[in-house]
Amino acid sequence: MRTDTGQVFRLEDYRPSDYLIPRTDLTFVLSPESTIVTTTVVIRRREKAARGTPLALDGSGLVLRGLAIDGKALADDAYSALPDSLVIHNPPAVPEFTVTIETEVNPSSNTTLMGLYRSNGVYCTQCEAEGFRRITYFLDRPDILSVYTVRIEAARAEAPLLLSNGNPVDTGDIGDGRHFAVWHDPFPKPSYLFALVAGDLGAVSDRFTTKSGREVSLGIYVEHGKQPLAAYAMDALKRSMAWDEEAFGREYDLDVFNIVAVSDFNMGAMENKGLNIFNDKYVLANEDTATDADFANIEAIIAHEYFHNWTGNRITCRDWFQLCLKEGLTVFRDHEFSADQRSRPVKRIAEVRTLRAHQFPEDQGPLAHPVRPRRYREINNFYTATVYEKGSEVVRMIRTILGAPAFRAGMDLYFERHDGEAATIEDFLKAFEDASGRDLAQFALWYHQAGTPHVSVTASHDPAAATFTLQIEQSVPPTPSESRKRLMHIPLTFGLVGADGRDLAYGGVEGAWVEGGVIHLRKRRHTVTFSDIFERPAVSLNRGFSAPVSLSVEQRSEDLFFLARHDSDPFGRWQAFNTVMTDALITGYRRVLGGDKPVFSPSIAELAGAVAGDAALEHAFRALALTPPGEADIAREIGSNIDPDAIFSAREALVRSVAEANREAFAAAYASLVDSRRFSPDAASAGRRALRNTLLDYLATLPGGSALAAQHFASATNMTDRAAALMVLAHRHVGRPEAIEALAAFEAKYAGDPLVMDKWFAIQAAAPGPGAVDAVKRLAAHPAFAMTNPNRLRSLFGTFFSGNQTGFHRADGAGYALFAETILAVEKRNPQVAARLATGLRSWRSLEPNRQELARQALASIASIKDLSADVGDIIGRTLA
Ligand code: 0A1
Ligand code: ZN
Helix, strand or coil: CCECCCCCEEHHHCCCCCEEEEEEEEEEECCCCCEEEEEEEEEEECCCCCCCCCEEEECCCCEEEEEEECCEECCHHHEEEECCEEEECCCCCCCEEEEEEEEEECHHHCCCCCEEEEECCEEEEECCCCCHHHCCCECCCCCCCEEEEEEEEEECCCCCEEEECCEEEEEEEEECCEEEEEEEEEEEECHHHCCEEEECCEEEEEEEECCCCCEEEEEEEECCCCHHHHHHHHHHHHHHHHHHHHHHCCCCCCCEEEEEEECCCCCCEECCCCEEEEEHHHCCCCCCCCCHHHHHHHHHHHHHHHHCCCECCCEEECCHHHHHHHHHHHHHHHHHHHHHHCCHHHHHHHHHHHHHHHHHHHHCCCCCCCCCCCEECCHHHHCCHHHHHHHHHHHHHHHHHHCHHHHHHHHHHHHHHHCCCEECHHHHHHHHHHHHCCCCCCCCHHHHCCCCCEEEEEEEEECCCCEEEEEEEEECCCECCECCCCCCCEEEEEEEECCCCCECCCCCEECCEEECCEEEECCCEEEEEEECCCCCCEEEECHHHCCCCEEEEECCHHHHHHHHHHCCCHHHHHHHHHHHHHHHHHHHHHHHHCCCCCCCCHHHHHHHHHHHCCCCCCHHHHHHHHCCCCHHHHHHHHCCCECHHHHHHHHHHHHHHHHHHCHHHHHHHHHHCCCCCCCCCCHHHHHHHHHHHHHHHHHCCCCCHHHHHHHHHHHCCCHHHHHHHHHHHHHHCCCCHHHHHHHHHHHHHHCCCHHHHHHHHHHHHCCCCCCHHHHHHHHHCCCCCCCCCHHHHHHHHHHHHHHCHHHHCCCCCHHHHHHHHHHHHHHHHCHHHHHHHHHHHCCHHHECHHHHHHHHHHHHHHHCCCCCEHHHHHHHHHHHC
């Protein structure tokens, strides 16, 4: 564990390395407790570096066993070897020489899941961001690109399968029950993309022929017996490969593409060249074990990692400050892929919900940072929603501003210019500027400036002059260490919706650059006047969520109801309904705080009834529209002095009032959505299930609701329906016999399947109310739970800290005490996962004063521990600052 020294890394300190490593040969002699790694690197001194410049290599917790230059062992005083660095004081003056390093590592005792470790007896690696230095001393930075050849030796019985990056070159026997394999990757790559897997796994094999005729062998490796569960992932992989050729002109470039699923993994998956390693949660699925959401995630993550082959691997990052160069762009690519494979509007709404749920709170709290940060203490803590999701939104805006053809031309130019290089955000933007002739200087602030811009709008119609005017003002709130903000270029897609639901044509426009249905805000204030507008329109702004801003539009409340029914932009419709509900919930919340009962306008229930029964709308869209804003969404909109219990009461009351008003219609729609066809994970079938399950959630609040949910649970023929019913029972009928029985039945059925048990843990961890703290403590002692497994930790504690507003934020602070205790316990084994869990209190300052103080005490109790890891120390330090 790297303890927190407080060292800060700064973008402006970037300097090219004095030495390069054109070639790297690695030999792994694998053994569970003692693996010997022999690394031979060709070191090339850069012309600008003086002869004899010391060569300083990175390490982390390493033991050096041998060191030679050009085959000759080095004298003891010629170098200094520490666990975290190896310095060769006076390297040969020649331009190129070889260094051979022997290190010894213990994969079995590696609980950090970085570097070389074992998961269920399988040797595997994770090197992003700085894990390679746990394997050998190296220039472990992304701008050092090297061609790797890897030889793996292992006991055949323990590891019949030996994989690394690139193409297979050789295999054979070496006696004593041991064997070897050699892999060669012809594409120069940074060390973070290195991977090795060795173990006894089952294979799913397939083939793909690229557009230009390259035959690629595809393999997905999973625990023996689980091969059928990898069929969907394989299908998603082939669709991804075909899509990237079509949409971006990008072909695969090796003879093999392998994916390995492991059960202990810190993140979702990893794009190692030719050998992706996945958290098994994002590979294994069938209808009995996985929900529709799981299928969609698998498709998206398989695509994401595959797309990295070009955006991340062929063109990589110069330094870790440029992380969004590969991540934001690759998320944008996987979003587009899913939109094309499924329903574009539904996908867009889901993306925006995720962005608001995860990125907005980050941007609005103490952990805010620009999409391209300028400093970090621990890079692992920057795999954030801002870098990934907002990073994707920024790429989307480039396309909105340039238009699809110029965007594609910019991408082509970027690939052409930087293939084989380690690039920067400046390089990326320059490709678009050069391809389009547009100036993106102001736009670039999206990369450099943190915080969610706010856009406020007032509208007025002058019937006599037939003009319609929008007064638009932008502001960017201060964020940590950035108090003064510059004005942004905000592309707002819009429509002026007339009484018949159609967008009004306007004669002319003044006050801003308006083109192709987009208003470009570039100043603080714009007065945008449209002429020849004879009727007062409802204004639909930020259609498709063209800019990741918060928006308030002052217009008549009937306009929102109108847009919710008639906007031609599906996102606009969804947004209008969502705003109606949010506004009502905030008013209801204030009433609860004042000791009154919340009351809701009957128009809301009427609108819900209309949406539920509108056969012209996709089922999945209807499900999304009918889903009321979550408690955390409401809290975010309220902003400060939050009382989670009052939010909960207001939300419950809204759901009940909508259900009561639509009792018959919802019941009829619910009944009509039963699907007796064979299960299919396709988007349309999933949409039907989503709508039916959303309706169940409403109906379950009515008398007889628990029996209905129990019946839904008992008759479920797939995991989507089963988990949905279990959630309704466990959340809406906490402690009732139907809930207890269903939980027990689920547990009995899936006790042996850890990934399914994760759902069982998560559902209970999110059950509202003061009993959740004790429930979570009890569940932590369940035999299926393991403090060592990241998926279990995220399901139970991650869900509790980030997904249970009333339970975690219990007024007596018991949730916060459990938080502190858990972070410290997890940190000892796995600082990276602990740090992620520790972000659960990032919004503590928006709580009411009593809870705020209790949360502060819990955070301070963590901060007071000596020798905190860099990971946790960084998060807690920034959270308290
Ligand atoms: N590059 C991966 C994310 C990733 C980052 C760090 C990891 O370390 C445990 C693992 C994966 C992606 O974007 O999918
Ligand atoms: Zn990624």
